[in-house]
Amino acid sequence: MSIIFIGGSREIFELPEPAIARIGAIVAAEHGVLIGDAPGADAEAQGLLAGYGYEHVGISHAGKEPHNNLGDWAAYHVPSLEGAHGFHGAKDREMARRADFGMMVWDGASPGTAVNVLRLAIANKPCVISDLARGSMATTYNVQDWCAMLRHAGPDIRRQAEARMMPDERLALPG
Known part of the structure; x- marks a missing residue:
């Protein structure tokens, strides 16, 4: 059983059909799922997954209790690291570390989602991205693919993403 890190932008309140189909395939294949507790794409x-009655799900959260755990699944508390940008960075890094693959629903603007794709790319773990801004699905396999994805988003999004990265993540980027 592979572990899939599912995530996405907090501003997404309706999953696109290709993402819904991909989650259905994950359930059919009985893969494990790691997902955060944030509103938006995580909660959607x-x-x-709760509607499917799917059981192979773990919820990662940075707060004392998960904000969302719609299937009453096992919850994993990952405290924030001091000096790490963003409250959710440590939990997101842990999900990327534990996962074999990723699936992100991206609005083309969320720097947090972009950094999660990078974390998977650094480890050469494929990540399927449902890019709502471009109306497309793509897969990143490595840092070069991530850079190509960010070229479509523009320099402001890349700067915001880099501001959220840990030093080792920044070092993985090409000069």
């Missing part, structure tokens, strides 16, 4: 994906 949780709702879909």
Whole structure:
């Protein structure tokens, strides 16, 4: 059983059909799922998985309790690291570390989602991206693919993403 890190932008409140189909395939293949507790894409994906009555799900959260755990799944508390940008960085890094693959629903603007794709790319773990801004699905396999994905988003999004990275993540980027 592979482990899939599912995530996405907090501003997404309806999953696109290709992402819904991909989650259905994950359930059919009985893969494990790691997902955060944030509103937006995380909660939407949780709702879909709960609707399937799917059990192979773990919820990672940085707060004392998960904000969302719609299937009453096992919850994993990953405290924030001091000096790390963003409250959710440590939990997101842990999900990327534990996962074999990723699936992100991206609005083309969320720097947090972009950094999660990078974390998977650094480890050469494939990540399927449902890019709502471009109306497309793509897969990143490595840092070069991530850079190509960010070229479509523009320099402001890349700067915001880099501001959220840990030093080792920045060092993985080409000069």
